[in-house]
Amino acid sequence: MNVHIRFLGGAGTVTGSKYLVEHDGQSLLVDCGLFQGFKQLRLRNRDPLPVMPNHIGAVLLTHAHLDHSGYLPLLAKEGFHGKVWSTAATRDLAQILLPDSGHIQEEDANFANRKGFSKHAPALPLYTEDDALRCLKLMHTAPMGKAFEPLRGWTARFTGAGHILGAASLLLEVGGKRILFSGDLGRPDDLLMKPPEAPPAADVVVIESTYGDREHPEEDVLAELAPALQRVAARGGTAVVPVFAVGRAQALLHAIAQLKARGDLPHALPVYLDSPMAVHTTGLYARHLGEHRLSAAQCHDMEHGAQMVTSVDQSKAIAQQHGPKIILSASGMATGGRVLHHLAMHLGNHRNMVLLTGYQSPGTRGATMAGGSPTVRIHGQDIPIRAEVVQLASASAHADASQLMDWLRASPSAPHRVFVTHGELAASDTLRQRIEHELGWRALVPEHGSTWAA
Numbered sequence: 001m002n003v004h005i006r007f008l009g010g011a012g013t014v015t016g017s018k019y020l021v022e023h024d025g026q027s028l029l030v031d032c033g034l035f036q037g038f039k040q041l042r043l044r045n046r047d048p049l050p051v052m053p054n055h056i057g058a059v060l061l062t063h064a065h066l067d068h069s070g071y072l073p074l075l076a077k078e079g080f081h082g083k084v085w086s087t088a089a090t091r092d093l094a095q096i097l098l099p100d101s102g103h104i105q106e107e108d109a110n111f112a113n114r115k116g117f118s119k120h121a122p123a124l125p126l127y128t129e130d131d132a133l134r135c136l137k138l139m140h141t142a143p144m145g146k147a148f149e150p151l152r153g154w155t156a157r158f159t160g161a162g163h164i165l166g167a168a169s170l171l172l173e174v175g176g177k178r179i180l181f182s183g184d185l186g187r188p189d190d191l192l193m194k195p196p197e198a199p200p201a202a203d204v205v206v207i208e209s210t211y212g213d214r215e216h217p218e219e220d221v222l223a224e225l226a227p228a229l230q231r232v233a234a235r236g237g238t239a240v241v242p243v244f245a246v247g248r249a250q251a252l253l254h255a256i257a258q259l260k261a262r263g264d265l266p267h268a269l270p271v272y273l274d275s276p277m278a279v280h281t282t283g284l285y286a287r288h289l290g291e292h293r294l295s296a297a298q299c300h301d302m303e304h305g306a307q308m309v310t311s312v313d314q315s316k317a318i319a320q321q322h323g324p325k326i327i328l329s330a331s332g333m334a335t336g337g338r339v340l341h342h343l344a345m346h347l348g349n350h351r352n353m354v355l356l357t358g359y360q361s362p363g364t365r366g367a368t369m370a371g372g373s374p375t376v377r378i379h380g381q382d383i384p385i386r387a388e389v390v391q392l393a394s395a396s397a398h399a400d401a402s403q404l405m406d407w408l409r410a411s412p413s414a415p416h417r418v419f420v421t422h423g424e425l426a427a428s429d430t431l432r433q434r435i436e437h438e439l440g441w442r443a444l445v446p447e448h449g450s451t452w453a454a
């Protein structure tokens with residue numbers, strides 16, 4: 001009996017990760033992500049899967065980012081009722097991220113209906129907050145490094161991938177094949193997360209390639225962050241920092257706390273974390289000590305170095321604060337969330353700054369701002385961009401191309417085949433070529449929807 005992998009997402013794009021593994025009449029889904037970014041991609045979330053959700057036996061999540069977990073509420077709504085396996089920290093994060101995602105889907109649908117710009121009348125949310133809360137009941141946890149049985153006769157094991165809290169690579173053993181999914185791999189020198197663990201031996205490797213064609217610069221986050229924040233503080237401006245609520249927000253809080261501690265930023269410079277999700281996530285680091293680099297004392301400093309903003313009234317009150325300040329707010333690519341209001345308010349003034357952190361997916365407002373556009377569309381209006389736009393090169397939660405190659409090179413044996421996924425086509429193909437030329441391994445970039453024998 002052959003083992004097959006179907007690439008239902010995360011192929012030729014960084015979003016929508018969904019890999020269906022089939023063997024002997026059983027199947028499970030590795031990751032269950034939402035498509036994000038270009039509308040053409042987002043519309044794929046509305047297409048039915050080529051397999052009935054109630055025929056999928058289990059879901060295994062490598063980590064909680066929505067491009068890996070955000071389709072789960074819809075899968076459950078459409079009939080999936082198996083177990084969803086993840087690490088404990090990923091489960092804790094999913095409890096924060098998925099209901100919020102449902103809430104955003106509902107808000108977007110309501111907004112479209114109010115403004116009348118839905119082509120379908122009325123616009124319906126992909127899923128609701130309640131759908132998300134229901135699917136969380138399916139979640140089960142497995143510790144890092146310990147084998148478990150997601151389906152009869154299938155063995156799975158998570159190993160640390162760095163990247164974000166709870167993130168794992170996944171080794172699946174089924175039908176005599178060992179299939180390794182890298183998940184999203186972090187950088188060895190990440191501020192918060194430990195380096196990814198070396199990969200176990202596998203017959204087939206499915207590796208991410210977000211930065212498959214790029215190298216991160218040598219400089220560290222603190223060295224890059226300090227002059228930008230000093231500049232905006234000196235001219236009395238506001239730095240609006242769109243952050244991913246999970247990971248980037250905490251890394252920046254930790255970095256700012258360190259800059260203040262060593263005197264590189266004034267102690268009194270107000271810092272706001274305006275994202276209920278990021279605030280809740282920040283509290284999780286102390287609960288999962290040992291899974292990241294921070295000590296209990298550093299977790300404490302991170303939590304207390306900024307004013308935690310959760311209510312809408314508090315959020316609006318920030319705008320009334322005069323003088324220099326730093327506002328960290330979600331989402332990281334400015335695709336939605338409270339950061340839009342802060343951007344709309346601050347983009348027009350040259351004293352202010354937009355500090356973009358991490359990868360900006362094409363089609364998002366983050367990419368528009370990073371690309372030097374004179375305006376960006378927010379809430380139906382073209383907002384002129386007069387603020388300084390800075391993109392942090394170093395603050396990425398992803399390994400760069402050489403780091404991806406180093407991870408592969410640490411494999412105890414050569415796999416028969418490598419599938420290069422989770423990247424824009426150019427990035428995936430560049431990494432594919434490096435794998436073939438430098439390692440001599442067979443590698444290919446699977447097409448969206450294609451099926452391959454493992």
Ligand SMILES: [Zn+2]
Pocket residue numbers: 063065068163184
């Ligand atoms: Zn991720």
